[in-house]
Amino acid sequence: MHAIIEARKVEKSYGSEGAGMIQVIAPMDLAIYPGEILAVLGPSGSGKSTLLRILTGLARPSGGEVIHHGHEVGGPCENVSIVFQSFALFPWLTVLENVAAPLKARGVPAAERTERSVKILDTVGLDGFENAYPKELSGGMKQRVGFARALVVEPEVLFMDEPFSALDVLTAENLRGELLELWQSHKMPTRAVFVVTHNIEEAVLLADRIIVLGKNPATIRTDFRVALERPRDRKDARFTNLVDYIYRVLTRPDLAALEPVAAIAPRAKPKYQMLPHARRGAIAGLLEMLAGHNGRDDMYRLAAALSFEIDDLLPVVDGAVLLGFAKVEEGDVEITPAGRAFAEADILRRKELFRAAALENIALIGEITRSLEARADHTLPDGVFEDLLDEHFSEEEAKAQLETAIGWGRYAELFDHDNDSRQFFLPEEAPAADQPEAAAH
Amino acid sequence: MTLRPVLSRAVVGERTWSVLLDLVVFAAVLAGIQGLLVMTRYWFGAMTPAAEISRSPRALPLYAFYSVVRISLAYVLSLLFALVYGYIAAYNKRLEALLVAVLDILQSIPVLSFLPGVMLAMVALFPTRQLGVEFGAILLIFTGQVWNMAFSFYASLKAIPRELREAAQIYGFGKWQRFVELELPYGAIGLVWNSMVSVAGGWFFLMACEMFVLGKRDFRLPGLGSYLQTAAGNGDTAAIFWGLGTMIGVILLIDQIVWRPAIAWSDKFKFEQVESGEQPSSAVLNLLRRSNLLERFRIAVLAPLSERIGLRAARHAEIAETPQPTAHWKMIVGMVAGALLGGAILYSLFEAAMTLKTLTKPELISTLQGAAATWARVIVSLLIAAAWTIPAGVAIGFNPKLARFAQPFAQVAASVPATALFPVLLLALIRMGGGLGVGSILLMLLGTQWYVLFNVIAGAMAIPTDLREVADVFHFGQWARWRTVILPGIFPYLITGMVTASGGAWNASIVAEYFHFKGQTLQTVGLGAQISSATDSGNWDLLLLSTIVMAVLVVGVNRSVWRPLYRLAQTRFKLEG
Numbered sequence A: 001m002h003a004i005i006e007a008r009k010v011e012k013s014y015g016s017e018g019a020g021m022i023q024v025i026a027p028m029d030l031a032i033y034p035g036e037i038l039a040v041l042g043p044s045g046s047g048k049s050t051l052l053r054i055l056t057g058l059a060r061p062s063g064g065e066v067i068h069h070g071h072e073v074g075g076p077c078e079n080v081s082i083v084f085q086s087f088a089l090f091p092w093l094t095v096l097e098n099v100a101a102p103l104k105a106r107g108v109p110a111a112e113r114t115e116r117s118v119k120i121l122d123t124v125g126l127d128g129f130e131n132a133y134p135k136e137l138s139g140g141m142k143q144r145v146g147f148a149r150a151l152v153v154e155p156e157v158l159f160m161d162e163p164f165s166a167l168d169v170l171t172a173e174n175l176r177g178e179l180l181e182l183w184q185s186h187k188m189p190t191r192a193v194f195v196v197t198h199n200i201e202e203a204v205l206l207a208d209r210i211i212v213l214g215k216n217p218a219t220i221r222t223d224f225r226v227a228l229e230r231p232r233d234r235k236d237a238r239f240t241n242l243v244d245y246i247y248r249v250l251t252r253p254d255l256a257a258l259e260p261v262a263a264i265a266p267r268a269k270p271k272y273q274m275l276p277h278a279r280r281g282a283i284a285g286l287l288e289m290l291a292g293h294n295g296r297d298d299m300y301r302l303a304a305a306l307s308f309e310i311d312d313l314l315p316v317v318d319g320a321v322l323l324g325f326a327k328v329e330e331g332d333v334e335i336t337p338a339g340r341a342f343a344e345a346d347i348l349r350r351k352e353l354f355r356a357a358a359l360e361n362i363a364l365i366g367e368i369t370r371s372l373e374a375r376a377d378h379t380l381p382d383g384v385f386e387d388l389l390d391e392h393f394s395e396e397e398a399k400a401q402l403e404t405a406i407g408w409g410r411y412a413e414l415f416d417h418d419n420d421s422r423q424f425f426l427p428e429e430a431p432a433a434d435q436p437e438a439a440a441h
Numbered sequence B: 001m002t003l004r005p006v007l008s009r010a011v012v013g014e015r016t017w018s019v020l021l022d023l024v025v026f027a028a029v030l031a032g033i034q035g036l037l038v039m040t041r042y043w044f045g046a047m048t049p050a051a052e053i054s055r056s057p058r059a060l061p062l063y064a065f066y067s068v069v070r071i072s073l074a075y076v077l078s079l080l081f082a083l084v085y086g087y088i089a090a091y092n093k094r095l096e097a098l099l100v101a102v103l104d105i106l107q108s109i110p111v112l113s114f115l116p117g118v119m120l121a122m123v124a125l126f127p128t129r130q131l132g133v134e135f136g137a138i139l140l141i142f143t144g145q146v147w148n149m150a151f152s153f154y155a156s157l158k159a160i161p162r163e164l165r166e167a168a169q170i171y172g173f174g175k176w177q178r179f180v181e182l183e184l185p186y187g188a189i190g191l192v193w194n195s196m197v198s199v200a201g202g203w204f205f206l207m208a209c210e211m212f213v214l215g216k217r218d219f220r221l222p223g224l225g226s227y228l229q230t231a232a233g234n235g236d237t238a239a240i241f242w243g244l245g246t247m248i249g250v251i252l253l254i255d256q257i258v259w260r261p262a263i264a265w266s267d268k269f270k271f272e273q274v275e276s277g278e279q280p281s282s283a284v285l286n287l288l289r290r291s292n293l294l295e296r297f298r299i300a301v302l303a304p305l306s307e308r309i310g311l312r313a314a315r316h317a318e319i320a321e322t323p324q325p326t327a328h329w330k331m332i333v334g335m336v337a338g339a340l341l342g343g344a345i346l347y348s349l350f351e352a353a354m355t356l357k358t359l360t361k362p363e364l365i366s367t368l369q370g371a372a373a374t375w376a377r378v379i380v381s382l383l384i385a386a387a388w389t390i391p392a393g394v395a396i397g398f399n400p401k402l403a404r405f406a407q408p409f410a411q412v413a414a415s416v417p418a419t420a421l422f423p424v425l426l427l428a429l430i431r432m433g434g435g436l437g438v439g440s441i442l443l444m445l446l447g448t449q450w451y452v453l454f455n456v457i458a459g460a461m462a463i464p465t466d467l468r469e470v471a472d473v474f475h476f477g478q479w480a481r482w483r484t485v486i487l488p489g490i491f492p493y494l495i496t497g498m499v500t501a502s503g504g505a506w507n508a509s510i511v512a513e514y515f516h517f518k519g520q521t522l523q524t525v526g527l528g529a530q531i532s533s534a535t536d537s538g539n540w541d542l543l544l545l546s547t548i549v550m551a552v553l554v555v556g557v558n559r560s561v562w563r564p565l566y567r568l569a570q571t572r573f574k575l576e577g
Helices: A048-055 A095-105 A110-123 A139-151 A169-184 A200-206 A237-251 A253-258 A260-264 A280-292 A299-305 A310-322 A337-344 A347-361 A363-374 A383-390 A395-411 B003-043 B057-091 B096-107 B111-125 B130-159 B162-170 B175-204 B206-210 B224-234 B237-269 B283-290 B292-321 B328-357 B361-398 B400-415 B418-432 B436-462 B465-473 B478-512 B527-537 B540-571
Strands: A005-014 A022-032 A037-041 A063-068 A080-083 A157-161 A192-197 A209-214 A219-225 A296-298 A326-329 A332-335 A379-381 A416-418 A423-425 B211-214 B217-220 B514-517 B520-523
Touching (some): A005 A048, A022 A048, A022 A219, A037 A048, A037 A200, A048 A157, A048 A192, A095 A110, A095 B292, A110 A139, A139 A169, A169 A200, A192 A200, A209 A237, A237 A310, A280 A299, A280 A332, A280 A337, A280 A395, A310 A326, A332 A337, A337 A347, A363 A379, A363 A383, A363 A395, A363 A423, A383 A395, B003 B130, B003 B283, B057 B175, B057 B206, B057 B224, B096 B540, B111 B130, B111 B206, B111 B211, B111 B478, B130 B175, B162 B175, B175 B292, B175 B478, B206 B211, B206 B224, B206 B478, B237 B283, B283 B292, B361 B400, B361 B527, B361 B540, B436 B478, B465 B478, B478 B514, B514 B527, B520 B527, B527 B540
Parallel strands (some): A037 A209, A080 A157, A157 A192
Antiparallel strands (some): A005 A022, A296 A332, A326 A332, A379 A423, A416 A423, B514 B520
């Protein structure tokens, strides 16, 4: 079977050629075949949305090529549609005008535009709302307009970028069901659907094929067919097993080293680790919880106990692992002796332990502290480190990295940072923690 | 059954209304055609650069008409220029930084400094027709209106959300459709508000633009501005009040039949996903929407026309999509044009430097003194503005009842140009014995304090209620409340207002520090006075020097004081959810 859209060795990186380049997507092959719903799953920041934009021709890959019916894609693909997370409706156009806009772009005359738009609005259950403005509609109805606009051009491939994540649970469930019904009854003139999501159950509910991405840079961790018959039952043991399996894949980054895909693009070991953007309060909370759960727990259960999305838990776990307070095995998180000591210490002692762990394990924090100590006035403009980081990360990420380092360094009382003068400085010799905050006066 | 007759009467009322409406619309169209004829006859008549300005109130309707036409044409020009300039600045990556910097500098140059160049060029272009002089005056008004509009459109284009852009891209919008359905609507609200500010600025400088001396040449165009100036020059108090009344009347009328409807109409372009509580409304807009004649015009002419343009543009976009070989000749043409432009700039810089060399030492010294004096006045006027507008603005912003009452009032007060009030104020000042040195501060203040006031009101309204409740719950004292909640909350808005007011005050100095009154010239030491008197006496070198000094000062203060404060406001004092 011939692929409709095929990506060959596409990769995406930021920064200049050489050691300082940061890769968001490692070279990967991926194809969308007719007749399938393909779901791409991955933790946030894994480049899923970037991948979608490359496949639709909205973004250009740094390397490799995207082939659409045998031709290389040079600009936005013809005959594909996107359903956006934020709906991306034009608030100044009525529902009908929004849906008709893509037809207008194709030079379809007014009468035919209206006829086709009304028909498709009927299909998605929005008849009678033609003259309403998007702001008068609820979130679910807005996304229905988004679907209508995507389907009115009879796209060959329907791309969806987290289409249900801005909706409440019930609305999302309802819309998913209707989408499946349209797809299965062939009421939508679409040959394939490509959906990006971070919701594992959603992927298992919808997809014929699932691709799980790993991050830093994005690689294909696994690519498999879902053999469950429809309609799928969330309580079916095979369903829950599949969900569990995907959780394990997602929560075991060490598996990436074994994947052949990663071997294609050997990465130079970065000088700085990627700091996860986790607040140290969340790390402390995780360690306390682990210490209370016999030191080891399943990530899925931990997320539920902390009422976190698995997506939000991962950076916290990453942070604890980086600091040497925890390790990850087989989808379980286990506390280390250092982590246990931290969890059981009092406030002042915790600071000391955190300081030692950060100095020893986090390259960036060690670097900032040493540089400051080497300076006579114990101050340094933060631009110095931002430039250093720019070589390893995208500009935005470099800023975020620095911010995380500042948060951690402040807590550890290793250094402080003044946002106005944009300078790092060493804190006063006296332990500042004993003094009440100045703002309380 | 009392309901039925009431209803049927309402229907009758509606019917008659719409017939009446159509008559009004029809009459307006006729009046427009007649106006066009009058204007054409006048423009293509023989050139009379120094018209005799009558002081009779009977001349006022025609004068007001001429002034309104001038301001409207200048505004239309500004709008077109702003759209083109903003578009190029936003989409041409190579030119973007340059174009924005140029905008910043042009914005800081007072209108009189454009006067000699614009006027002489226009008169040379149409030496025998009134058109040349007229067009010169229109261009002058244009230079006072255009920059902030261009900046507003540029900023809107840069702020369009990414997913909206991507939607337009993936659904294959051509340039035209993208402009009509995405870019223009997204920029509409900013453009409407900036248009109001711009046109108010047009009125502010109307007197300077309609009547001036250029070296040995006397320019007097029939209009409201020249009427007021003539009245003031002769000390004719009755005429001053007639002129003033007419001007305020015209401004209020334009506010009602143009700006209110425009604001109400542009509300639909607000980028919001949820409907907000209160929406601006305009009786005139509602009436217009009910007019049968206009509706029929829309269905029969506008809709098919826009459909044809849209379809043609779509077809054109499809053809253009086929990949074209990169046009080498285009690059070469661009490079040649760039080189020519660069050469021209270098040459004029050289000429300017040569000109400046002929300046005498006393002139240099007086320029520096003037700069210092005007600077001091700008600072004092800003301080006074901040001192009263902060408490007043916060009080209005926190109190919806007060806001409903005070805001329309303040808007009317703000749209009355300070220059129109100058003669009256001057009379009062002279009677009280104050000189123009102090008086000019008052005049600057009149023109610029509104920017601060409106921004402070907006800032106070934007402070979340829960923050104010925190202050109540913890029994903050008056001082703590101001320091921890109110001042940080309004800070970004206050800075925005102050930047605009500061630029406005510098520009206003050219009319505030120098004034023809009762046959004599009142002036005080100041950069603005120097620019005005240099224009009057045709001392181009001094005019050039003072303009450069003013532009450097305004841009320098912007970069060194306001921009860092602005950044601080955006980082530290930004209220985020």
